[in-house]
């Protein structure tokens with residue numbers, strides 16, 4: 001029971017395929033008490049049964065594009081949990097037109113702004129709101145992707161936003177270390193979630209991943225969830241500001257596994 005006596009808030013659970021759902025299931029199994037935020041009422045229907053499964057009755061609306069919504073969510077959480085032990089930020093978004101086509105041609109000022117606002121600034125904003133309520137030994141966690149450090153076709157401005165999110169992880173870690181709050185990120189391999197379902201050629205991306213990754217496959221939300229549990233547990237008390245890859249080894253490989261065949 002890695003997370004016994006820990007209270008953790010989870011954001012970004014849109015449905016059972018969400019990475020946040022894999023994280024919630026793992027953290028529940030490891031004994032954590034959980035609370036959830038959701039973007040809007042439309043997503044509450046999918047969240048409810050999963051939260052119930054995790055014995056959680058704390059469901060709060062939080063649209064991270066809106067300061068007031070963040071403020072209200074944390075004030076409401078504080079009425080139920082005056083103190084807690086961290087949160088998971090599993091939120092990313094860019095307008096769909098930014099994620100298809102040639103980077104220099106499709107990227108706009110507005111698309112850039114939204115991608116960075118929702119995908120990176122929101123992590124800082126949530127940390128700021130949570131800070132007065134965080135217990136000693138708390139852990140914050142976000143989800144990033146390899147597109148932050150290597151180009152990936154069509155990932156485009158999201159790659160820039162993830163680079164910002166990773167720097168955000170380091171600056172938050174440096175900023176909150178004196179309060180014994182740790183801040184880390186998981187860089188997950190591609191997984192077919194709601195956010196991925198709108199992406200052109202995603203199936204092809206998954207098969208290409210399996211040809212290059214040392215483990216010869218993609219990863220599951222359960223595997224990401226288990227690493228999330230570890231990073232938010234006291235077993236990871238010496239780890240902060242770190243990007244942990246959960247990608248079946250894809251990021252360390254320079255060539256496909258079958259490069260020298262035939």
Ligand code: NAD
Pocket residue numbers: 011012013014015017018019020038039043062063064065089090091092093118143144145146187188189190191192193194195196
């Ligand atoms: P998902 O669609 O299940 O989750 C994305 C979540 O972002 C949704 O719950 C959505 O409600 C939330 N969101 C978007 N805009 C928001 C806003 N304004 N306010 C509040 N919430 C908002 O997809 P996912 O793949 O589970 O994505 C979770 C995280 O994992 C994202 O940061 C994503 O970039 C990252 N990630 C995904 C993959 C992948 O291949 N699926 C790989 C690496 C990293």
Ligand code: 0WE
Pocket residue numbers: 092093094095096099144145152153154155156158190191195196198199205
């Ligand atoms: O971070 C992500 C998902 C990012 C994402 C996806 C969408 C689709 C629907 C952000 N915003 C939106 N906006 C929408 O309207 N991933 C790591 C998954 C992902 O998305 C890609 C990928 C991968 C991998 C997009 C293009 C290329 C590769």
